[in-house]
Amino acid sequence: MTxxxxxxxxxxxxxxxxxxxxxxxxxxxxxxxxxxxxAYDAAGADELCFLxxxxxxxxxxxxxxxxxxxxxxxFMPLTVGGGVGSVEDARALLLAGADKVAVNSAAVRRPEIxxxxxxxxxxxxxxxxxxARRVSAPGEPARWEIFTHGGRRETGIDAVAHAVxxxxxxxxxxxxxxxxxxxxxxxxxxxxxxxxxxxVDVPVVASGGVGTLDxxxxxxxxxxxxxxxxxxxFHFGKHSIAEAHQALRNAGLPAREVAG
Amino acid sequence: xxxxxxxxxxxxxxxxxxxxALQAVGAxxxxxxxxxxxxxxxxxxxxxxxxFKACMDGLTAIPDMAETLREAVLERRRPFLGICVGxxxxxxxxxxxGRHDGLGWVEGTxxxxxPSREVKVPHMGWNMVEPTGPASLVERGEAYFxxxxxxxxxxxxxxxxxxVTTHGGRVTAAxxxxxxxxxxxxxxxxxxxxxxxxxxxxxxxP
Numbered sequence: 001m002t003x004x005x006x007x008x009x010x011x012x013x014x015x016x017x018x019x020x021x022x023x024x025x026x027x028x029x030x031x032x033x034x035x036x037x038x039a040y041d042a043a044g045a046d047e048l049c050f051l052x053x054x055x056x057x058x059x060x061x062x063x064x065x066x067x068x069x070x071x072x073x074x075f076m077p078l079t080v081g082g083g084v085g086s087v088e089d090a091r092a093l094l095l096a097g098a099d100k101v102a103v104n105s106a107a108v109r110r111p112e113i114x115x116x117x118x119x120x121x122x123x124x125x126x127x128x129x130x131x132a133r134r135v136s137a138p139g140e141p142a143r144w145e146i147f148t149h150g151g152r153r154e155t156g157i158d159a160v161a162h163a164v165x166x167x168x169x170x171x172x173x174x175x176x177x178x179x180x181x182x183x184x185x186x187x188x189x190x191x192x193x194x195x196x197x198x199x200v201d202v203p204v205v206a207s208g209g210v211g212t213l214d215x216x217x218x219x220x221x222x223x224x225x226x227x228x229x230x231x232x233x234f235h236f237g238k239h240s241i242a243e244a245h246q247a248l249r250n251a252g253l254p255a256r257e258v259a260g
Numbered sequence: 261x262x263x264x265x266x267x268x269x270x271x272x273x274x275x276x277x278x279x280x281a282l283q284a285v286g287a288x289x290x291x292x293x294x295x296x297x298x299x300x301x302x303x304x305x306x307x308x309x310x311x312f313k314a315c316m317d318g319l320t321a322i323p324d325m326a327e328t329l330r331e332a333v334l335e336r337r338r339p340f341l342g343i344c345v346g347x348x349x350x351x352x353x354x355x356x357x358g359r360h361d362g363l364g365w366v367e368g369t370x371x372x373x374x375p376s377r378e379v380k381v382p383h384m385g386w387n388m389v390e391p392t393g394p395a396s397l398v399e400r401g402e403a404y405f406x407x408x409x410x411x412x413x414x415x416x417x418x419x420x421x422x423x424v425t426t427h428g429g430r431v432t433a434a435x436x437x438x439x440x441x442x443x444x445x446x447x448x449x450x451x452x453x454x455x456x457x458x459x460x461x462x463x464x465x466p
Contacts, residue, residue, distance in 0.1 A: 003427055004386040004402065041451065046386055046404075072280050077404060077449045097276050099406070099449065121273065122310040124382050124406045172382045172408070201375035203384050226380055256386050256402055258451070 004254045005220050006046040006227035007244045008079075008205065009234045011036055014053045016062040018235075034069045040234075041074040043241045044258030048074065049102075049175075049229060052082030053150070064096045071097025081129055081175070087116045094125060102175055104129035105148045108155055111165055118170025123202075128171035132159035132192055133179045142191050151179030160195050167200040174204045175229070181209025185232065188215060193223030205229050213239055213247035220253055262288045265462070266301030269293045270318040270325070273309030274448070278343060281448035285459045295328035303462070304329065304338055307448075308345030312354030312370055312409065315345045316362060326363060333440050334365065339464045340440040347442025348411060350420075350435065356409050366437050367414035373407070379428035382408045387425045389433045389445065389453075396441075397460045398423045398434040401453040403445035410444060411435055439466045 011018045011033055018033045033050065040048055050070075052063045060083060067080055080093045081102025090101040106113050107128055117126040131151060132144040144159035163174050176196050178189035188206045197204040203226035206219035210230035219228045233239050241258075248255035265287045269275055275291065282289050282305065290297055298304060306329070308315045320326055333340040342350050351362040354370040362370070375381035386402045405425065411432040413419035423434035425445075435442045441461070447454030 002387070003383060003405070006385045044451070068276075071277055075281055075284070075448060075451050075455060077406070077446075094273065095276070097280075099274070099277070123408060124309065124384070125273075173384060198377060201377070201381055203380040203382070227385065258402075 002254055003226075004046065004256045005248050006205075007216070007241055007248070007255070008047045008049050008227055008229040009040050009045050009241070010049040010051055010207070010229050010231045011235075012051050012053050012231065013063060013066065013082075016066060019053070033066050034073065036235075037070045037074050037078075040241065041076050044245070044256065045076060045241050046256060047077040047079060047227070049079045049081070051102075052080070054083070064092060067093060067096040067098050079127055081127065087113065087120055090117050090125075091121065094121060100125045100127045100173065102127040102129045104131060107166055108146055108148055108157065108162070111162070111169055114166050114169040114171045118172070123170050123172035126171050127173045127175055128163070128166035129175045129177065130159060130163045130166070130196070131177045131179050132189075134189065134192070142195070144192050147179050151182065159192070160199065163196045164199050167202045171202060173202055174200060175207055176204055178208035184209050185211025187211065188219045188223055190218055190223040193219060193225050197224035197226075203227060213244060216244055217247055217251040217253070220248065221251060263302040263462075264288050264290050264300070265303045265305055266298050267291045267305045267307070268298065268325070270315070270322060272307065272315045272318050272345065274307055277448045278305060278307045281455060281458055285455050285462060287458075287462055293322055293325075295322070295324040298325065298328050299332060301332075302338065304332060304340045306340070306342045306346035306349065308343060308347075308349065310345060312345060312348055312356040312362070313358065313360045316349055316354070316360055319349065330363065330365070334438070337439045337466065339461065339466060341461050342440070342442035343448070344407060344444060344446060347435065347444055348409065350437070350440060350442045351411055352414065354409070365440055366420040366435055367418065368420070368435075369412050369414065370409050371412050372409050373431070374428065376428070382406060383427045383431065386450075387427065387445075389423050389425055391423045393422055396422050396436060397457065397464055398441070398443065399457070403433070403447070403450040403453050405445045407444060411442075
């Protein structure tokens with residue numbers, strides 16, 4: 001046996017509440033983040049991810065408080081992302097209780113921020129968030145570019161080259177989200193995940209588009225991901241963490257056996 | 261008076277997580293950067309996140325801390341728990357960002373894990389902890405690992421390794437010398453397995 005495939009529920013948080021949108025529009029309230037975190041901890045989630053989508057400064061302050069309160073009651077690793085613009089932002093989240101910090105737009109503007117965070121606080125806490133859309137036409141060799149602002153703004157940056165660069169600069173993990181798939185429940189962009197995972201030594205987390213347990217399995221078998229992130233299928237009770245672990249084991253993959 | 265656990269604050273991260281977990285299992289925790297608190301405490305916990313050098317520099321920047329720890333653990337046999345880099349510091353040397361002295365309590369070196377496309381580094385996630393010797397505090401079970409360097413024993417005959425895991429090859433999961441226990445994984449992030457280990461540590465009478 002080897003290191004287990006991690007199953008990571010992701011909670012989108014805005015102004016202190018959990019929300020999850022379909023393609024980042026039509027946000028639906030799904031509760032208190034600390035309570036949800038506690039429930040996922042009890043259910044045996046392998047890690048938890050908070051993605052802050054607050055636009056305002058006040059919302060950011062609330063996030064630090066949520067992270068702190070979550071760390072007091074949850075004994076599993078916590079990744080926090082969304083709006084991390086500087087090494088100081090990252091440090092504040094780590095001090096509040098996050099174990100890893102995911103950097104997105106700031107690393108698009110200035111990739112060296114990954115090196116700054118890794119050197120100051122270690123690669124183990126430096127997660128690079130890679131939000132990509134497929135830009136190649138059907139029939140052409142696949143190509144993806146980085147999109148920011150919830151997938152709305154194009155940058156013209158090649159997604160695979162960007163991901164490889166961030167790993168070289170010191171990111172200890174890549175969170176690869178298909179903005180085409182996000183919220184659709186149609187499955188990960190497996191080719192995107194696989195292309196990036198095959199070009200880096202650090203773990204890749206597949207994200208964006210999970211609708212079934214088979215999608216999680218495919219993310220690992222075909223996408224070569226080390227971890228699978230999902231939101232809606234867990235939040236709305238469609239599947240439990242235990243079912244996700246079982247589906248991975250049924251496919252011959254290493255997954256944790258926890259009560260829950 | 262209740263037993264106290266000194267949680268050593270030397271600027272090396274994740275202090276709060278370890279504090280929270282120790283409190284959750286009922287420990288009376290003193291978070292401190294003062295050698296006199298360390299000398300007085302019944303049990304000692306040394307956390308650590310980041311690089312070997314940065315952590316060692318942080319520890320040695322506190323006057324008398326390394327010597328007070330050595331005396332408390334190796335001479336007065338206070339139970340000690342090193343976590344992640346806190347465990348790695350027990351070694352003679354670390355090879356992260358150059359060769360650096362550790363506390364030197366056990367013979368061995370902290371060396372980089374070797375990545376490949378199949379064996380990702382950092383070793384990140386839950387993995388099986390397999391005890392290698394007779395019963396110890398560290399039981400078989402799944403724990404959360406997050407590291408790019410690992411302890412390699414210097415002398416196989418006197419190896420302090422008491423548990424291993426598998427990532428590419430055999431990787432040290434825990435070491436022990438007398439009353440000093442070090443775990444590479446994060447008990448404070450390992451849900452029930454980790455809290456159970458901390459509970460046993462609090463009751464440990466080596």
